[in-house]
Amino acid sequence: MSRIFNFSAGPSTLPLPVLERVRDEMVEYQGSGLSLIEASHRGPEYSKVHETAGVLMRELLGLPANYKVLFLQGGATLQFGMIPLNLLGGGKPCDFTVTGTWAKKALADAKKIGKPRVIYDGAAESFMTLPDPATLKVDPAAVYLHLTSNETIGGVQWQGWPDAGAVPIVCDMSSDFLSRSFPVEKFGLIYAGAQKNLGPAGMAVVIIRDDLLEKCSDDLPAYLSYKVHAAEDSLYNTPPVFPIWVSALVLEHVKAHGGLAGAEKLATRRSQMLYDMIAKHAGFYRCPVAAHCRSKMNVVWRLPSEELEGQFIKEAKAAGMSGLKGHRSVGGCRASIYNAMPVEGVQALTDFMDVFARAHG
Numbered sequence: 001m002s003r004i005f006n007f008s009a010g011p012s013t014l015p016l017p018v019l020e021r022v023r024d025e026m027v028e029y030q031g032s033g034l035s036l037i038e039a040s041h042r043g044p045e046y047s048k049v050h051e052t053a054g055v056l057m058r059e060l061l062g063l064p065a066n067y068k069v070l071f072l073q074g075g076a077t078l079q080f081g082m083i084p085l086n087l088l089g090g091g092k093p094c095d096f097t098v099t100g101t102w103a104k105k106a107l108a109d110a111k112k113i114g115k116p117r118v119i120y121d122g123a124a125e126s127f128m129t130l131p132d133p134a135t136l137k138v139d140p141a142a143v144y145l146h147l148t149s150n151e152t153i154g155g156v157q158w159q160g161w162p163d164a165g166a167v168p169i170v171c172d173m174s175s176d177f178l179s180r181s182f183p184v185e186k187f188g189l190i191y192a193g194a195q196k197n198l199g200p201a202g203m204a205v206v207i208i209r210d211d212l213l214e215k216c217s218d219d220l221p222a223y224l225s226y227k228v229h230a231a232e233d234s235l236y237n238t239p240p241v242f243p244i245w246v247s248a249l250v251l252e253h254v255k256a257h258g259g260l261a262g263a264e265k266l267a268t269r270r271s272q273m274l275y276d277m278i279a280k281h282a283g284f285y286r287c288p289v290a291a292h293c294r295s296k297m298n299v300v301w302r303l304p305s306e307e308l309e310g311q312f313i314k315e316a317k318a319a320g321m322s323g324l325k326g327h328r329s330v331g332g333c334r335a336s337i338y339n340a341m342p343v344e345g346v347q348a349l350t351d352f353m354d355v356f357a358r359a360h361g
């Protein structure tokens with residue numbers, strides 16, 4: 001077996017011990033005579049996995065009792081629509097920060113249902129910076145304030161949280177979920193697509209506070225209703241059993257490695273290694289993101305020409321490092337260094353960057 005270092009933005013690298021365990025248990029799950037993905041989602045084997053995923057999620061995030069954890073299909077993208085459908089029906093107002101590609105997508109869907117007001121728009125700075133959270137003026141009448149904690153494509157990440165007063169924060173944490181701790185009580189709803197830091201694609205986690213849940217619409221088709229999913233503990237219909245199973249194993253893995261504090265420490269170390277290497281060859285490598293909001297999950301940088309960028313990506317691939325091409329909308333290079341990326345992977349990449357800069361700088 002020869003596994004490369006996979007710097008892809010998503011789906012992305014998963015912890016090797018988790019993959020190995022899934023392999024070992026895939027065909028016959030723990031002496032049950034069948035695979036877990038063939039078993040009833042109401043049977044004893046799956047029920048235990050489902051419960052474990054929820055319990056570990058609560059434990060790792062330190063969720064108070066007044067939050068529900070939901071495991072839903074449709075990825076984070078369905079949440080762009082589901083959140084306004086549940087909370088903004090009839091054209092209710094909310095406040096939005098537009099910080100990059102993903103926030104723009106969330107805003108586009110919110111506009112179809114509610115009346116979002118943009119209180120920060122990073123377009124003029126090409127989304128390469130974030131505002132000081134203390135400068136955001138939140139409308140007290142807003143149903144919520146929407147944030148994107150980490151812009152996966154632009155490589156900007158909020159380092160602090162605004163004080164929204166009594167207005168709950170709704171946050172897309174898809175690409176930095178489980179990589180750092182945060183003050184849960186500021187948030188009314190947190191959502192994350194699984195395939196960056198949690199597990200396989202095909203699922204989103206939604207964490208919703210009871211007071212917000214009570215405000216949700218009663219008139220939605222069943223699958224679109226948070227109330228329906230919360231009342232049935234994400235078992236209203238067949239849940240995404242495979243992503244939930246793998247996610248439960250990932251959560252166990254995160255717990256065994258120091259929880260969110262452990263993950264945060266490693267994220268700081270990995271990202272610092274990359275930003276230091278970019279700084280070491282300033283003039284050759286250049287990070288376009290403002291220093292105060294550089295992401296610890298998605299590190300972006302440019303080379304002096306697109307031609308050199310192409311060569312860098314190609315030679316890195318040949319050296320066993322894939323997924324380093326920046327998103328097609330912005331170009332350049334990007335290393336996605338989620339929880340499961342070993343420090344050795346980043347070491348290999350920074351060594352390669354050093355040699356490449358010396359050869360071409």
Ligand SMILES: *Cc1c(COP(=O)(O)O)cnc(C)c1O
Nearest residue numbers: 075076077102152172174175193
């Ligand atoms: C990947 C990503 C999404 C989209 O997730 P899907 O599961 O593909 O719908 C949304 N927001 C952010 C911040 C992302 O990184």
